[in-house]
Ligand SMILES: Nc1ncnc2c1ncn2[C@@H]1O[C@H](COP(=O)(O)OP(=O)(O)OP(=O)(O)O)[C@@H](O)[C@H]1O
């Protein structure tokens with residue numbers, strides 16, 4: 419389970435300080451499929467950075483799978499992220515001048531997976547997002563939607579327990595969007611926890627619960643019946 | 646008017662060559678508002694790069710406002726772009742470590758607009774996209790939707806005759822999307838030609854004409870009645 423208590427995140431200081439997250443209490447049980455919606459600048463990506471242990475909160479506590487993340491040093495946080503969490507970032511964050519395949523292999527390399535198995539798993543992940551014929555392309559040689567799908571492949575290749583996806587279908591047409599949503603349904607059915615930030619109602623409709631943010635707070639938390 | 650005849654764009658060579666645009670004939674009259682839709686990888690961004698003179702076609706001709714772009718050297722193409730075209734790129738292409746204001750001032754600086762007027766115009770453009778209170782933030786200190794809106798402000802600050810926007814609302818919630826679409830309607834009412842790449846039907850619905858691409862070709866060209 420993910421447990422946030424009294425979480426705030428402030429950027430900057432004094433007059434120009436920005437309260438990106440302004441007090442969030444939240445429990446996400448293991449295996450849930452949650453969507454996060456809200457206005458531009460309302461704190462969604464910042465909240466995801468806290469959930470993914472990429473950013474330490476300014477105040478409050480975050481327990482992930484029972485562990486108090488505030489008590490872990492950087493090295494243990496890095497291990498935790500690599501072993502348990504998959505990220506799809508809002509701007510993809512692919513490594514330039516590095517092939518799609520090498521980009522997807524990276525989290526496996528960090529986890530100590532060996533060359534041959536690593537390549538096979540990366541190839542399989544790219545296959546799952548329909549990019550088998552683009553494995554040797556560099557990010558600059560891929561369309562926007564293809565780059566986004568490489569980012570998705572990289573997020574799932576380690577078979578993470580928690581998938582955090584920030585606007586994962588933002589650059590995709592309806593056909594590719596549907597393929598990605600079915601992939602997420604499949605991963606959720608395998609027991610993985612999924613948190614998706616999205617501004618599209620049709621994407622949010624696929625999750626069992628929708629959180630809505632405004633000015634750094636969660637003002638609505640709605641569970642769907644029968645999911 | 647924009648006139649494309651027999652336009653192709655091929656990346657790479659031999660076995661691995663990719664026909665990103667595979668034969669497009671198209672006329673867009675001055676003042677039109679056109680949407681371009683199609684599957685991921687179907688050639689939309691590549692087509693936009695040709696329309697914006699950022700990429701020379703592999704074959705075919707492109708006349709922009711009566712000028713044969715194939716006959717212009719790099720310096721004249723750069724001038725043409727700066728004076729007549731505004732770009733919103735799919736991945737924003739903001740300059741890191743440079744404030745939002747400075748990013749928006751850049752096309753004006755290239756056009757030789759002086760410091761005080763330049764700052765005022767850049768400030769006004771950021772105001773139009775609701776970012777008056779973020780002018781001194783760096784791209785890394787802005788949310789995804791805020792970065793996208795800075796890119797839009799930069800695209801309109803030179804008051805271009807042609808606006809080319811690649812997924813300009815991809816990172817925006819419905820409220821910000823509506824504001825941007827109204828801004829585009831306003832620009833179009835001022836007589837500017839607008840070409841928007843989008844995968845969202847609600848965005849395409851705001852244009853007078855929708856082109857649909859697949860495998861590098863335009864397979865459908867539909868004008869709306871009464872627009
Ligand atoms: N520099 C390049 N080298 C090789 N192939 C390229 C290059 N740039 C683009 N491509 C390929 O050309 C095709 C069309 O790309 P383009 O970016 O125009 O697609 P798109 O319609 O904009 O897609 P999306 O909706 O995903 O943004 C893609 O299959 C892409 O892999």
Ligand SMILES: Nc1ncnc2c1ncn2[C@@H]1O[C@H](COP(=O)(O)OP(=O)(O)OP(=O)(O)O)[C@@H](O)[C@H]1O
Pocket residue numbers: 429430436437438456457458459460461462463464465508779782785786787788789790791816817818
């Ligand atoms: N490093 C930073 N320094 C200063 N302010 C920041 C920084 N990072 C984010 N912000 C501010 O925090 C607020 C929340 O940002 P966040 O990225 O979480 O929003 P978001 O909900 O993801 O928005 P979007 O839908 O546009 O992606 C924004 O107003 C942004 O300007």
Ligand SMILES: [Mg+2]
Pocket residue numbers: 462463464508584788789790
């Ligand atoms: Mg965001």
Ligand SMILES: [Mg+2]
Pocket residue numbers: 561562563689690691735811
């Ligand atoms: Mg594109």
